[in-house]
Amino acid sequence: MTIDKIFDPAEIEARLYPRWEAAGAFRPARPDAQPFTIVIPPPNVTGSLHLGHALDNTLQDVLIRYHRLKGRDALWVVGTDHAGIATQMVVERLLDSTQGVKRTDLGRDKFLEHVWDWKRESGGTITRQLRRLGASCDWSNERFTMDAGFSAAVTKVFVDLHAKGLIYRDKRLVNWDPKLGTAISDLEVETREVAGQFWHFRYPLADGGRLADGRDHIVVATTRPETMLADMAVAVNAADARYASVVGTDVLLPIVGRRIPVITDDHADPELGSGAVKITPGHDFNDFEVGRRAGIEASAMLNLFDAQARVVALPGVPEAVVGMDRFEARKWVVAEMDRLGLLERTEDRVVQMPYGDRSGVVIEPWLTDQWYVDAKTLAGPAIEAVRSGGTRFVPATWEKTYFNWMENIQPWCVSRQLWWGHRIPAWFADDGRIFVAEDAAAAQAQAGEGVALRQDEDVLDTWFSSALWPFGTLGWPEATPELARHYPGDVLVTGFDIIFFWVARMMMQGIEFMGTPPFATVYCHGLVRDAKGQKMSKSKGNVVDPLVLIDKYGADALRFTLTAMESQGRDIKLDEKRVEGYRNFATKLWNAARFCQSNGIAAGTTIDAPPAAHAVNRWIVGEVVRTARALDAAIAAFRFDDYAETAYQFVWSRFCDWYLELIKPVFAVNQRLASGEEVFPAEIAHLEETRAIAGWALDQILVMLHPVMPFVTEELWHKLGDRPYDLILAEWVKTENSPADDGEVDWLIKLISEIRSVRSEMNIAPKTTLAFHIENPDEKLTERLRTHGQAIGWLARANAISDKSAPINGSAQIVVDGTIFVLRFGLEIDLAAEQARLEKNAVAAEKDRDGLAGRLASQGFVERAKPEAVEKARADLAARSAEAERIRAALARLG
């Protein structure tokens, strides 16, 4: 199959991906091989591919494809996450806009039917997009967190944890989202600084009480005046003499008229404000703790708001404010306090305000009954697993983040007041008893015949189910062969931003239910930002769509860019120019393959390198092996940038720039054959060897690039010949043996480069062919010039001659490995220019020489430095001073 002149990534990608998928190439049967397992961080079913996904999944695919080539039984578990809040919001919005129907109008069951319909129709967007990227996941076992099997796992975990006492019901403050009507986790709360106010209120002392200074009231200040309606105490510090006389007495809560006690608590800081603080245990996390210390049970705490954050009719709360929204109530309370003459002053201040990251509204600390996981108990072994090295973070610096959070972990509220999600397997009896069981029948059995039960309306936090992903996707709680074989996974690749949300929780649940942590390594990458370093966001309008980049440059180019820019967790500033550059690289590879093909170079027939007698062929075999070893090292160290860079440099700067150029003269034999000229058998043999080696080397290049650029490499793999298998299932380069290298080709490259430099500096026309001679050629040099004469003629436009009678003023002199080459220009040479050129080179060599000499002479270097360093310095000194000498000699000859 001839390789087309035009490289068309879109056509290739559209054709190859279905081919791989249909062939089962993503999940080859390799029962005897060592497993290699990655579980995908499941994207939200509502999601569409952004550059963060593109990065995350490219890195995973590089690992999976690499290890598949290495012969491992590679499995990349894929699927999506049901994303409770996000999905419910999407479907609600859709129903509202298309049918004008509200969720509550439909009822739970009907609404859920709509969600499933939506999931079937629209839930596949991101998985289709992952295919565009080339992700070689095992789609045959695609999972969804709401599937029956996975749901069974979720239920079992809940029931088991409850039985162990690690899940319990509690009345505490939660972060309540009044817009969404559900509790959300601490992690979903975003604290923003906003301009607010600080109101100072006077609370009159009851029963004629007086402070030390004679005042008849206590001043408290608040940023949330409306909550005063539910105040239950005023706290002062026990050491604060100003208030000693009133501790234990009451104040009369204004507006409401309730008596509330003055209590002591360390939370009150005498240095701050008046030193007295109002305590509203039902609406502030700090106050909740103060209330508990003061002996107020959670059940006795006053709850001022309903689920929409509207004021409820607590005893004493004026009817006028009942039903008011919290912000309206704030204005009302301030006005009322002012009217009563109890507003001492108001000051502006910046306040920390909690916002729901989904809804964007201010979060209300709200008192509710919820289910909690005893995260502290589960965290212990999860911390230990990382401390002992059972799981390691790469880069290791993220371990600190992990420890910091794990060691200060709070009870994890796992119930959500949503409809879409895993319904909590708990049943309530009318008398308040709660039965947790796998299903209704089991609950009924616990409760006994005739007890009326109703199931908890709430669902579980989505992260509760995501935490089970590494084993739930493999069939747990069934003891499946997949589970036995692929748990724990080898590596998790994810953004550092979900270490808390997800990684920590998988660690806890994996250890609790499987006995071992879910992966050996956690690789954390950074965020993808725009070219200016700004976080991409819809509101800024700087979002770059990976699919647009794929359309424009090809998936391979985007993948290569992301891989090359991934240097262990640092944020990536994505510049489109970079993608363009790697598109060029793909084109370069394409053209190199075309060149090979047109010269009769075809698919290799062996995985081991064919025998090579000629220096250039031996050299490229060695370079391939060296490169493959470097790539192995890069993967072992999770240095994706090194992988890309090493492959790029080898392909472009070694294989294309030198190897292909150096073998061009070999193919001249073809033309001579065609024109009927005589050709020696040795030349034919050279040609055949070169074809075999070049074909082999190109195959190895395709293998080595495949993890990063799967499409173009697979295409070329087949274009170059009939293959027994696809490249995706090929074998990695054999790196055990490498031919000895005597530096011959390095010398040749140096010589050609030097001649080219001189030509350019001396402004020799590109077409002019030069002659050169050597002052004192030894046998080895003569032999080398004979061997590579054609290549030198081809690449440097220069031919060696034995005549040494060139006039000095018509030539330039270069030094390569200690030998002087005299390049002859005829009379056109600019003597001054040549003098300047040599002078510059001489000065550079002398500067190096003097530096090295100085170092070797300096106190202590020879005695204290490592022997290798001294050895190298001596060798470098010898080389550089010899070079300086020869250049000086050449200058002297110029006169």
Add this chain to the structure above:
RNA sequence: GGGCGCGUAGCUCAGUGGUAGAGCACUCGCUUCACACGCGAGGGGUCGCAGGUUCAAACCCUGCCGCGCCCA
């Protein structure tokens, strides 16, 4: 306030103790029969600042300056 990280060529970034690197951009030359998405040759850095350790510091330590992120 606590923690983490960053500051290297015009730009984006590698380099973690032994004479400063890559890609892009820039300059000069080239319709060389794979490729102008190309070929060849170049210019460009007191490695944020100041001390210290060391025979030797971009790299280790301390302080400072500037920038970013996370937590409270």
